[in-house]
Amino acid sequence: MSDSTPIQRLADQAAAKTPPRVVKRIRGLSDRAIAWAFITPTILLLLAINIFPLIWTIQLSFTNYRANRPNAEVENVGIQNYERILTDSDIWFAMQATAHFVFWTIALQTLIGFSLAYLIDRKFRGHAFWTTIILIPMMLSPAVVGNFWRFLYQPQIGLFNYIVSFFTGLPPSSFEMLGTVNLAPWSIIIVDTWMWTPYVMLICLAGLRSIPDYIYEAAEVDRASKWRQFWTITIPMAAPFIMLAVLFRGIENFKMFDMVNLLTGGGPGSTTEVASITLKREAFEKWRTGYSSAFAIILFVAVFGLANIYVKALNKVKNR
Amino acid sequence: MRTLGVAAVAVLAGLATFAHSSEAKAAGELTLCWAAWDPANALVELSKDFEKQTGTTMKFEFTPWPNFTDRILNELNSGGKLCDLLIGDSQWLGGSAENGYYVKLNDFFAKEGISMDDFAPATVYAYSTWPKGTPNYWALPAMGDANAWVYRKDWFAKPEIQAAFKEKTGRDLAPPKTWDELKEVAEFFQGREIDGNTVYGAAIFTERASEGITMGATSALYSYGFKYENTPGKYDMEGAVNSPDAIAGLEKYKEIYKCCTPPGYTDSYMGEGLDAFKSGQVAMMMNWFAFWPGLYKDENVGGDKIGFFVNPGQKVNASTLGGQGISVVANTDNMEGALAYIKWFAQADVQKKWWSLGGYACHNAVLNDPAFKDSQPFAADFLTAMGGVQDFWQEPAYASLLQAMQKRLHDYVVADQGTAKEALDKLIEDWTEVFEDEGKL
Numbered sequence: 075m076s077d078s079t080p081i082q083r084l085a086d087q088a089a090a091k092t093p094p095r096v097v098k099r100i101r102g103l104s105d106r107a108i109a110w111a112f113i114t115p116t117i118l119l120l121l122a123i124n125i126f127p128l129i130w131t132i133q134l135s136f137t138n139y140r141a142n143r144p145n146a147e148v149e150n151v152g153i154q155n156y157e158r159i160l161t162d163s164d165i166w167f168a169m170q171a172t173a174h175f176v177f178w179t180i181a182l183q184t185l186i187g188f189s190l191a192y193l194i195d196r197k198f199r200g201h202a203f204w205t206t207i208i209l210i211p212m213m214l215s216p217a218v219v220g221n222f223w224r225f226l227y228q229p230q231i232g233l234f235n236y237i238v239s240f241f242t243g244l245p246p247s248s249f250e251m252l253g254t255v256n257l258a259p260w261s262i263i264i265v266d267t268w269m270w271t272p273y274v275m276l277i278c279l280a281g282l283r284s285i286p287d288y289i290y291e292a293a294e295v296d297r298a299s300k301w302r303q304f305w306t307i308t309i310p311m312a313a314p315f316i317m318l319a320v321l322f323r324g325i326e327n328f329k330m331f332d333m334v335n336l337l338t339g340g341g342p343g344s345t346t347e348v349a350s351i352t353l354k355r356e357a358f359e360k361w362r363t364g365y366s367s368a369f370a371i372i373l374f375v376a377v378f379g380l381a382n383i384y385v386k387a388l389n390k391v392k393n394r
Numbered sequence: 395m396r397t398l399g400v401a402a403v404a405v406l407a408g409l410a411t412f413a414h415s416s417e418a419k420a421a422g423e424l425t426l427c428w429a430a431w432d433p434a435n436a437l438v439e440l441s442k443d444f445e446k447q448t449g450t451t452m453k454f455e456f457t458p459w460p461n462f463t464d465r466i467l468n469e470l471n472s473g474g475k476l477c478d479l480l481i482g483d484s485q486w487l488g489g490s491a492e493n494g495y496y497v498k499l500n501d502f503f504a505k506e507g508i509s510m511d512d513f514a515p516a517t518v519y520a521y522s523t524w525p526k527g528t529p530n531y532w533a534l535p536a537m538g539d540a541n542a543w544v545y546r547k548d549w550f551a552k553p554e555i556q557a558a559f560k561e562k563t564g565r566d567l568a569p570p571k572t573w574d575e576l577k578e579v580a581e582f583f584q585g586r587e588i589d590g591n592t593v594y595g596a597a598i599f600t601e602r603a604s605e606g607i608t609m610g611a612t613s614a615l616y617s618y619g620f621k622y623e624n625t626p627g628k629y630d631m632e633g634a635v636n637s638p639d640a641i642a643g644l645e646k647y648k649e650i651y652k653c654c655t656p657p658g659y660t661d662s663y664m665g666e667g668l669d670a671f672k673s674g675q676v677a678m679m680m681n682w683f684a685f686w687p688g689l690y691k692d693e694n695v696g697g698d699k700i701g702f703f704v705n706p707g708q709k710v711n712a713s714t715l716g717g718q719g720i721s722v723v724a725n726t727d728n729m730e731g732a733l734a735y736i737k738w739f740a741q742a743d744v745q746k747k748w749w750s751l752g753g754y755a756c757h758n759a760v761l762n763d764p765a766f767k768d769s770q771p772f773a774a775d776f777l778t779a780m781g782g783v784q785d786f787w788q789e790p791a792y793a794s795l796l797q798a799m800q801k802r803l804h805d806y807v808v809a810d811q812g813t814a815k816e817a818l819d820k821l822i823e824d825w826t827e828v829f830e831d832e833g834k835l
Contacts, residue, residue, distance in 0.1 A: 144473075229657040247657040253660025338661070339603040342804065342809040343810075345809055
């Protein structure tokens, strides 16, 4: 006893004070029952915070319920909300804006992220330091990033405009990244790429580091060129990791809200109004709860379906 | 084991007590909710008298304007008990009255001898009544306000500027009286060098998320003769919302946005306008009367450097209504205290002090006082503006109606999509859908 830790002593005391009938009851439990006893709280919690809201949202999506009209009669409207969403040109515009954002952010982040990972993997002098520096943007809060990029993009005082001006000779105030229809979507893509490329780099780096050196050594023996090694060893073996990064970023960007909201609020006009911004406006500004529930379900099904197809493809690549 | 059980019960009881005490307010305490802006500070000062007289502790919950609507409507919708008193936007009246969020004050007014005839009719109509114009009162007019303009009087007075303007336009430089003149003056100042700095024509509202561009553009639309309906109460919008006058007004607003605002002015509302004016960037600024007392006192641009003018007319003299009434939140735990505050606030003497501190009183004892017009350099303009105010829909579905207008106006004015007629036609489609959902069409 004298060698036991305080925790052990406490456990012994608790065991000693446990009434014999309780001890008997616990002794009678099977391993399976004990396992259930441990995971039941978690399952209940998941049901309460994930499954129940999902089922409730599905139910609301077939009604005309408005959260700001607690006394109004709620009517079942069948699939009317779904019909209206799928035939609403503004919703389709929001989906296009989302697709544009998701496609370009993933393309750029994968390209730049993998390139950086490939460079960092060379293990040059100071590579650990540069890895840390590169990772800084993703450690920041999206709210902070959104706010300071707003200042960086400010046409009169923003650093971004001055840098572009330095290289192009254009006057800094002559273009507005956040206020011009053609530039606003790209301004968001730039910020998201700046912030999340390190994340993709990190996953790709893990993939590159997982490739055993002996494979490259065997290729060297076979006198395979660096180019050929890259295409026949590096890319195929890192592909599952790259695909995983694409999956994570795809899901994340499909529901992107905070950064877009802070940078442009969906503007100018509705140019950068991605699906999550539209959803927020429908749900919490127009208070069309039934309608927005239907929209949320459509988005959920879209992401869930695409992610499933993608995961199957990912498994195929992994098993190759 | 028994000891453990007693301890657990004690802990639970303690937690329950704590939770209850943290939610319930002290009996002599009132929380007043409003937006965070200059007049709110004046109200804090004013309310000290109420605290002295009644022994009530006043607490204030002020939310920045961009989040004000979201925050407070969420609070009301969720049945929260944060606010005992609420100075809420006029557009919330319909929804708050119909959903039972506000206390109807008719019986209380009758019992306490508070007469709505003591307040300016336009403010009673806008801030207190629902359905509109009926003698059903849900608020006491608290803060009169309208959209108006300030200009750099010192720049307008410079001989070289006056000469250049006369040469360019053939007329004397003066605060504009029409939107055509406004554009002409703004164009004149745009990009001009004054005191070694490049300045711009005008700061107007272009904000997308809450209500900014609607409040700004309607200032032009109302002056050009825009109407929401052909027949009030019939929701017959075709030919009213998209009338040739309305189209001309919207086109003018866009022209001013395009020609004469500072760079990067694509999502700007009150705060951005104040920043632009205070930093000496713009010759004119659109904003609410509520800010004029603070601006007049500003060391850099106030005093002799600042001038005021009402929203220019074009076909009619009209201004976009701001301002709010003070309501008692039905969910309050301190109904007696909240009503006592309303009774106190309705007194003529309190209203006079309210005006002197920087609040825009709506009481006739203040507005009809012969000395009122000269009491502040913008007081006469305030009276003029309040005589021609027009408000957005105050329907229960106002949030949907407002969001539709925000979208259509921003798409046209800032994002440069389509024509003014297309924007207003689409707006009618959106509003028709909302009214159909509401069962009003």
